[in-house]
Amino acid sequence: MKIGMMSFAHMHAYSYADCLQNLENVELVGIFDDDRSRGMEAASKYHTSYYDDQQLFLELEMDAVIICSENVRHKEMVINAAKAGKHILCEKPIATTVEDAKEMIAVCEENGVILQIAFPVRFSPAIQQVKQLIDDGELGEIIAFRSTNRGQNPGGWFINREQSGGGAVLDHTVHMIDIMRWYLGKEIVNVDAFVDSFFHEGTIDDAGLLTIEFENGVIASHDASWSRSSVYPTWGDATIEVIGTKRTIKADGFGEYFRMYTNDSNPLTHVFYGSDMDAGLIKDFVDCVTQDRAPSITGYDGLKALETALDAYESAIRATE
Amino acid sequence: MDGVGLVSYPTILFHKVDRRVSMGNIVFARLTGHDADMDTIDLGNLSTTGEETILLDLDSCKPEELTGHRIYVPAILINSIQGENVKVYHELQQYTFFDSVKEVILQDRERKGIFRLRREINGQKNNLVIASDLCALASIFGTMEKVVVRHSRLGLEPKHIIVMVRYSAGTMAHIDYTFSDKESLALEWSGTRRIIEFNSEEMNPVVPSRYLKATVQVHIVPIIRSAKDFVSVREELTSVLAFLGGEET
Numbered sequence: 001m002k003i004g005m006m007s008f009a010h011m012h013a014y015s016y017a018d019c020l021q022n023l024e025n026v027e028l029v030g031i032f033d034d035d036r037s038r039g040m041e042a043a044s045k046y047h048t049s050y051y052d053d054q055q056l057f058l059e060l061e062m063d064a065v066i067i068c069s070e071n072v073r074h075k076e077m078v079i080n081a082a083k084a085g086k087h088i089l090c091e092k093p094i095a096t097t098v099e100d101a102k103e104m105i106a107v108c109e110e111n112g113v114i115l116q117i118a119f120p121v122r123f124s125p126a127i128q129q130v131k132q133l134i135d136d137g138e139l140g141e142i143i144a145f146r147s148t149n150r151g152q153n154p155g156g157w158f159i160n161r162e163q164s165g166g167g168a169v170l171d172h173t174v175h176m177i178d179i180m181r182w183y184l185g186k187e188i189v190n191v192d193a194f195v196d197s198f199f200h201e202g203t204i205d206d207a208g209l210l211t212i213e214f215e216n217g218v219i220a221s222h223d224a225s226w227s228r229s230s231v232y233p234t235w236g237d238a239t240i241e242v243i244g245t246k247r248t249i250k251a252d253g254f255g256e257y258f259r260m261y262t263n264d265s266n267p268l269t270h271v272f273y274g275s276d277m278d279a280g281l282i283k284d285f286v287d288c289v290t291q292d293r294a295p296s297i298t299g300y301d302g303l304k305a306l307e308t309a310l311d312a313y314e315s316a317i318r319a320t321e
Numbered sequence: 322m323d324g325v326g327l328v329s330y331p332t333i334l335f336h337k338v339d340r341r342v343s344m345g346n347i348v349f350a351r352l353t354g355h356d357a358d359m360d361t362i363d364l365g366n367l368s369t370t371g372e373e374t375i376l377l378d379l380d381s382c383k384p385e386e387l388t389g390h391r392i393y394v395p396a397i398l399i400n401s402i403q404g405e406n407v408k409v410y411h412e413l414q415q416y417t418f419f420d421s422v423k424e425v426i427l428q429d430r431e432r433k434g435i436f437r438l439r440r441e442i443n444g445q446k447n448n449l450v451i452a453s454d455l456c457a458l459a460s461i462f463g464t465m466e467k468v469v470v471r472h473s474r475l476g477l478e479p480k481h482i483i484v485m486v487r488y489s490a491g492t493m494a495h496i497d498y499t500f501s502d503k504e505s506l507a508l509e510w511s512g513t514r515r516i517i518e519f520n521s522e523e524m525n526p527v528v529p530s531r532y533l534k535a536t537v538q539v540h541i542v543p544i545i546r547s548a549k550d551f552v553s554v555r556e557e558l559t560s561v562l563a564f565l566g567g568e569e570t
Binding site: 141 | 434481491494
């Protein structure tokens with residue numbers, strides 16, 4: 001199977017490329033990137049060809065592309081790739097507006113290509129185990145969720161609203177909303193949120209709390225913030241607590257670590273040794289394409305997660321009125 | 322804390338009170354129903370006053386029968402007793418870890434940050450528990466500006482409640498309660514200068530925890546120090562309960 005990568009603007013691109021290299025029968029045939037220097041460097045690192053022309057790149061003989069551009073460019077790249085007949089794995093969030101996301105989904109359907117959204121948390125063994133317990137009825141009926149997806153401020157284009165479409169709330173809401181929807185099989189009907197900027201000098205949001213209600217009455221609280229400082233022992237977290245009628249259970253996507261104390265500015269570090277959820281995501285996408293099956297995480301999943309993040313922003317605006 | 326009555330959470334001191342003893346402090350606290358051993362400890366006298374202090378479980382006797390003593394009750398008993406000698410305290414404020422956390426947060430000039438509190442309460446759903454906690458948190462974060470409350474579906478157990486608060490000084494907070502048969506408390510503060518994490522299930526110096534009296538302990542001195550007169554606490558609670566839709570559970 002031949003795969004190309006479109007843009008290394010998002011840091012996850014490097015992890016995904018590493019994962020591709022670890023898969024047998026998968027060839028990274030080329031890298032397109034508007035940023036010539038970044039693209040050439042990545043091409044050199046992964047021993048493949050660099051393309052600065054998107055059209056020429058999409059004319060390559062390849063089955064699929066992985067898109068890791070700035071959020072606002074997802075739409076353009078997804079639509080172009082779909083029209084070129086390439087299956088697509090698109091970094092989250094799917095888009096920055098609901099309209100764009102719907103158009104992307106429609107174009108992919110029209111062109112008969114897979115559109116999968118990169119929600120790697122679904123491939124965390126801990127998160128998957130909870131899903132299994134729920135499906136097996138071990139937790140009883142789900143009553144509520146309590147989740148976090150907190151991290152460090154990534155800086156760069158992430159804090160430029162014109163390129164990212166939003167700050168921490170957009171960046172760190174979609175993962176855990178996707179997990180909750182996956183666990184429940186239900187949709188969100190109400191979102192209340194407080195959004196603010198506390199932890200850096202800029203104006204883009206870096207703090208957000210969401211209170212959510214699903215169509216079946218399940219309630220949830222979620223912390224979507226860039227609230228971890230540079231001296232925090234780890235980059236961040238992806239946690240969920242599921243309160244059921246039979247029992248409550250907690251899962252931490254990054255919970256497999258050991259503590260390391262060093263004599264420097266970061267005296268304590270959590271060294272992660274667990275399974276690489278990105279590897280699970282990439283393998284699933286490759287399997288999806290080679291087996292010609294529906295994606296496990298659809299464009300619609302991406303759209304619903306995006307809607308919740310955008311609803312949070314609207315709720316926060318209403319809260320200040 | 323020399324001379325201080327430090328009593329593990331599930332401990333019951335006296336099952337009956339001798340109503341003939343001279344004026345003393347009778348402290349009611351939520352002691353029972355916790356997952357740990359129970360025993361009896363002689364508190365002795367408070368060194369600061371020289372007066373006898375007795376700690377009683379909420380269910381051990383009726384506070385209104387204990388005339389002639391200074392009575393200290395948690396805010397959840399606000400409707401059970403009143404009078405000149407009645408002082409009311411917020412349970413959260415008597416935990417020494419809470420006092421320490423409060424002290425650290427107050428060191429920062431700004432209250433901008435995210436506060437998260439998670440409580441599992443061994444007992445029935447009770448809005449007074451939540452209101453009391455919100456009163457205690459107001460001593461750190463100030464006035465509540467906006468509150469969103471979500472309740473779990475009727476008819477399902479355990480009951481779960483999410484309270485989301487925006488404080489006027491900037492803090493945003495999520496407070497999650499589950500009313501079941503378990504007792505635990507976890508809090509996190511993500512401020513601009515520091516992050517604080519506390520979890521009663523992790524802060525346990527004895528493992529297995531069944532050999533420990535409790536990871537969250539009742540301390541009498543903070544209760545006596547922080548308790549306020551009935552009327553002022555009643556006003557505080559009424560104000561907060563308005564955000565929660567009243568006492569109705």
